[in-house]
Amino acid sequence: xxxxxxxxxxxxxxxxxxxxxxxxxxRNSTQYEARKLGVVGYVRNQWDGTVExxxxxxxxxxxxxxxxxxxxxxxxxxxRVEIQWEAPRNEFAEFEVRF
Numbered sequence: 001x002x003x004x005x006x007x008x009x010x011x012x013x014x015x016x017x018x019x020x021x022x023x024x025x026x027r028n029s030t031q032y033e034a035r036k037l038g039v040v041g042y043v044r045n046q047w048d049g050t051v052e053x054x055x056x057x058x059x060x061x062x063x064x065x066x067x068x069x070x071x072x073x074x075x076x077x078x079x080r081v082e083i084q085w086e087a088p089r090n091e092f093a094e095f096e097v098r099f
Contacts, residue, residue: 019079040092
């Protein structure tokens with residue numbers, strides 16, 4: 001597989017983002033970044049204070065989104081990002097904030 005084919009290969013992950021990630025505009029900022037990168041999926045707050053992100057897109061865009069999740073928006077303090085890779089399902093039309 002060429003470098004170009006690897007960058008365009010579809011990837012999907014589920015992430016749990018830990019730290020000060022609720023009440024700091026994390027979901028809306030994640031949606032903005034994902035849409036900018038052409039990634040589809042969703043972001044939502046979890047009852048335990050974490051944020052869940054499920055995202056699917058081209059490998060290069062997915063890597064960039066994961067990198068962004070490690071920092072988050074300016075008011076966030078991310079202590080850990082747990083990534084679980086999944087098979088792409090092509091089930092999303094856009095990236096949305098879920099409640």
